[in-house]
Amino acid sequence: MLRDRKQEYLTALILVGPFILIYGALFVWPTIQMVLLSFTKAPLIGAGDWVGWDNYVKILSQKLFHSAFWNTAWFVVLTVIPNTLISLAIALAVNRLNGWLQGFVLACFFLPYILPVSVVFLTWNWIIDVQYGLAQGVVALFNGGEPKSLTRTIPLFMPTVAFVTVWWTMGFNILLFIAGLRNISPEIYEAAQLDSAGRWRQFMRITWPLVWPVTVLVLTIQLIAQLKIFDQVYLFSIGGRQDATITLVQYIYKLAFQQNKGGEAATAAVLLFGMIIVLSVLQYQLLRARGEK
Incomplete structure (x- = not known):
């Protein structure tokens, strides 16, 4: 038995060892180096003098850092929950379709997700352009008939970029929700219909609880992704007041x-x-705890 156990440990080490080495070299070691670098007054390349906690005190007291924090938080609010709810609503509608029509509609929603951010930026920058943008017709209805730059007006900048981000990224979330909805047995809905349960009651009593684990996953993925937002905000802010939208x-x-x-x-x-x-x-623990109640 000891020999068999040793062989099992050796086999496990051979199988898991390469992943541990690669993960340690590409993630753990750079993270440790980044933490050590944060305690020094170093340039981008090269060593620097040890300054202890001075960098943290300096960064946390800077007005620009506070502005960046609240802009990021506002962007998260504008994207994470709306993206999740819209994706779930679309997934419910697409799931009711059949055959090639379902595949076609799903492909239409997923297509933007595979586009690079540069293409997304150029496409929407053309759509919302003040002079010839197609969206300016809608903007004029709410601006006294006059066009308005959505990315040069500070209060409208983050909502505009958030809207583009939701349009760009919701295709992947829709796929996740479709997978979750397909795992729900049709027999459950048939039994609910026999009990005279309407669509809203079926959704609240069957669909929503059973799709909740997927919802938790989508919310977590979206939170991590939007906290790291950079590309589209940077591109749309070129030529404008970047510090105000940083x-x-x-x-x-x-x-x-x-x-x-x-x-x-x-x-x-x-x-x-x-x-x-x-x-x-x-967030993950709170949402999972809510789903277990």
């Missing part, structure tokens, strides 16, 4: 690549990393 990842980019402050950039990255871990774990 996000946390943009703030890190500015410190590292524009101001050559590697230590301070690492400090901001550590703060964002910790924020993502805490919020993701907290």
